[in-house]
Amino acid sequence: MKPIYLDYAATTPVAPRVIARMLEFLGEDAEFGNPASRSHAYGWLAEEGVETARRQVADVLHCDVREVVWTSGATESNNLAIKGAALANGRRSGHLITATTEHKAVLDCFRWLEGQGFNVTWLSPLEDGRVEPAALQQALRADTLLVSLMHANNETGVINDIAALGELCRNNGTLFHVDAAQTAGKLLLDLSQLPIDLLSISAHKFYGPKGVGALYVRRHSDVRLEPQMHGGGHERGMRSGTLASHQIAGLGEALALAAEQMNENSLRIGNLRNQLWDRLSRLPDVYLNGHPSQRLPGHLNLAFAGIDADMLISALSQVAISSGSACTSASVEPSHVLTAMGLSREHALSSVRLSLGRQTTEQQVETVAAHIESVVTSLRSR
Numbered sequence: 001m002k003p004i005y006l007d008y009a010a011t012t013p014v015a016p017r018v019i020a021r022m023l024e025f026l027g028e029d030a031e032f033g034n035p036a037s038r039s040h041a042y043g044w045l046a047e048e049g050v051e052t053a054r055r056q057v058a059d060v061l062h063c064d065v066r067e068v069v070w071t072s073g074a075t076e077s078n079n080l081a082i083k084g085a086a087l088a089n090g091r092r093s094g095h096l097i098t099a100t101t102e103h104k105a106v107l108d109c110f111r112w113l114e115g116q117g118f119n120v121t122w123l124s125p126l127e128d129g130r131v132e133p134a135a136l137q138q139a140l141r142a143d144t145l146l147v148s149l150m151h152a153n154n155e156t157g158v159i160n161d162i163a164a165l166g167e168l169c170r171n172n173g174t175l176f177h178v179d180a181a182q183t184a185g186k187l188l189l190d191l192s193q194l195p196i197d198l199l200s201i202s203a204h205k206f207y208g209p210k211g212v213g214a215l216y217v218r219r220h221s222d223v224r225l226e227p228q229m230h231g232g233g234h235e236r237g238m239r240s241g242t243l244a245s246h247q248i249a250g251l252g253e254a255l256a257l258a259a260e261q262m263n264e265n266s267l268r269i270g271n272l273r274n275q276l277w278d279r280l281s282r283l284p285d286v287y288l289n290g291h292p293s294q295r296l297p298g299h300l301n302l303a304f305a306g307i308d309a310d311m312l313i314s315a316l317s318q319v320a321i322s323s324g325s326a327c328t329s330a331s332v333e334p335s336h337v338l339t340a341m342g343l344s345r346e347h348a349l350s351s352v353r354l355s356l357g358r359q360t361t362e363q364q365v366e367t368v369a370a371h372i373e374s375v376v377t378s379l380r381s382r
């Protein structure tokens with residue numbers, strides 16, 4: 001029997017309604033055409049599916065359909081936004097700002113740009129994981145081209161005040177990119193109100209398929225992006241490559257579904273998460289990492305003092321969880337997010353992330369809580 005899945009922050013299963021929508025674009029009796037084929041109905045019908053999905057995304061994000069660019073996921077969206085904005089207009093230098101708690105797909109873009117001659121300011125978060133607007137204000141310069149800060153952190157679930165951070169960028173005439181991979185479909189994102197120029201999302205974080213995402217690119221602003229993928233000039237020249245119609249249709253349906261159920265899911269999942277923390281907090285020497293309330297409803301990042309996280313995870317045979325982020329779980333380095341928050345290496349190495357989702361039940365929470373209690377107690381008694 002497979003363990004109980006509590007790793008929804010790493011990825012989610014595709015919702016049945018989303019699978020059904022995707023199947024409409026696969027197979028000989030489906031709309032399998034190339035959306036870029038302009039000369040026949042196969043192409044037109046596939047394009048219609050792609051444009052329906054664009055409408056779905058634009059409706060949920062409160063933006064224009066012309067502001068949605070399809071990509072292969074948030075990694076690519078982040079690359080296109082950050083490298084694309086920095087390198088636009090033939091630029092090879094300038095000032096950029098990001099934070100040390102960002103996802104690797106953001107950090108590595110900035111590291112690469114540093115190597116190309118750009119000057120990067122790396123903001124440290126508060127101990128609760130949030131990036132302070134005052135710290136950004138201090139770092140902004142007259143020549144700052146771009147700021148990239150995430151909406152919610154993938155390891156801790158801690159939510160940044162992107163409205164306040166974006167306002168500072170706008171007042172400074174600086175582009176603002178937000179990695180919203182963890183929040184799209186989970187928190188309200190009203191791009192008609194928020195001062196955001198670029199925003200990354202990924203379908204597999206909101207019960208859509210893996211390998212597809214989108215980048216919101218604000219129109220009527222100074223945003224110019226140097227394409228990172230050259231070819232047929234798809235997506236208004238910003239991202240070439242045949243559109244993955246079935247994946248895109250799945251993303252649109254998944255985001256629409258997530259928006260429909262957002263309030264009810266947040267409430268239910270948040271209650272289960274609180275119930276799990278309520279049980280586990282009774283164990284001695286267990287610490288909650290990150291801000292206690294400015295946090296996504298499904299996240300629980302905990303340190304079990306004196307216990308090695310990898311040992312704990314392998315002893316917890318009945319539950320599937322991760323230490324740090326899935327992207328770094330191949331190495332034994334402590335989480336860069338937790339150490340950036342000022343937590344010790346030892347504390348970070350005894351931390352695990354539990355993330356709940358749509359399929360999580362009260363019964364599962366009870367089973368997991370009892371299992372963790374007994375494993376932690378037995379590991380500590382050795």
Ligand SMILES: *Cc1c(COP(=O)(O)O)cnc(C)c1O
Binds near residue numbers: 103179
């Ligand atoms: C998952 C995730 C990514 C990477 O998204 P992919 O679509 O898997 O490439 C980037 N940033 C954050 C915050 C994430 O959670």
